[in-house]
Amino acid sequence: MKPRILVLGAGFGGLELSSILSDALGERLDLTLIDQSDSFVFGYSKLDVMFGHQEPNSVRVAYRHIAKPGVTFRQETITAVDPKARRVTTDHGAYEADVVVVALGADYDVDSTPGLAEGGNEFYSVAGAERLREVIPTFSKGHAIVGVTSTPFKCPPAPSEAALLLHDDLKTRGVREACEISIVMPFGAPIPPSPETSQALLEAFRERDITWVPNRLVRALDPGRRVAILDDDSEMPYDLFLGIPKHRVPDVVAASGMTEDGWVPVNPLTLETRFPGVYAVGDVTSVGTPKAGVFSEGAARVVAAEIIAGIEQGEQPSGYDGRGFCYIEFGGGRVGSVEVQFLSGQPPRGTYYGASQALAAEKKEFGASRRARWFGLNGAD
16 A cells, blocks of 8 residues: 655745655555645745845745646645544544654744834744835834844844844945944854854844844833833844744644643654654654754654655665755855754854855855756746
């Protein structure tokens, strides 16, 4: 019989897993990929949308393009997950599987930060980025704050990128001298595992007169007084607030009984949960890597190897090493990169590759290669 595999969530992890299994098993596979959305958006594209560099529709890749042997995509909303029975219920019906892979990512809880919804903006969701493309052009004087409200959060470089790209936008519009920019983060350095990357970002902040506020979180906003209240009760006045909202597992995952301390624990080598035949990858887990797409992708490769080894009765694959990299927008058409391994048994330390136009081209190729592998699309599609 064909192995029945359910993949919940069609982000980096779900798409990579489905592609690898299809390539390896073809029509011997019975994989159902479920996502409530009709299209995929690269996380970094939200910055392009936010600053008007790309139109919202141009960064969406429709799931209807998926045409892989053994893979069926379903646009449905998951309403219940029973990990013991490996049974998943959606708004369209129910599925039972031999293997379930939870790749549903993290949701955003804007309301957990008082005043954020009323007096600020978040740019981590597609909808938030779309709203800001209308808001940012109206900001021409005053104090802009890029602020983190909770940990952990996706893509640790993103707050720094937002501050640097905001500088570029204001400078292009000729209003930079009338504006202040501050960035509030809960770390002592912008990218803690990589001193070289952090130093490059701090130097970029100094060059652009961006104020760096380390080791602090934004606890609340007071929309009436237009102040951000930090976790030490200090206050910062603002005219534009760009927030990173609190992250949490989706409600359906929280209700499934799989979580501990807010996230899904997994075996760090195999990514299997405490429920046999149920794996979890990416932002929904507490595996110990950053919440970023490339780490989800790396975890998916390990789970794919585990599943293939089980079907083919082959050798057990080597475990997940927590290796990944992130591109970092420095503005001016230049992109840097940092590569880090988190699960080696040693303290993680990143390797930094300096910002350049060559890395900007590499980042573009990174996106194009995923569009081709996951959706069968070339650059003209």
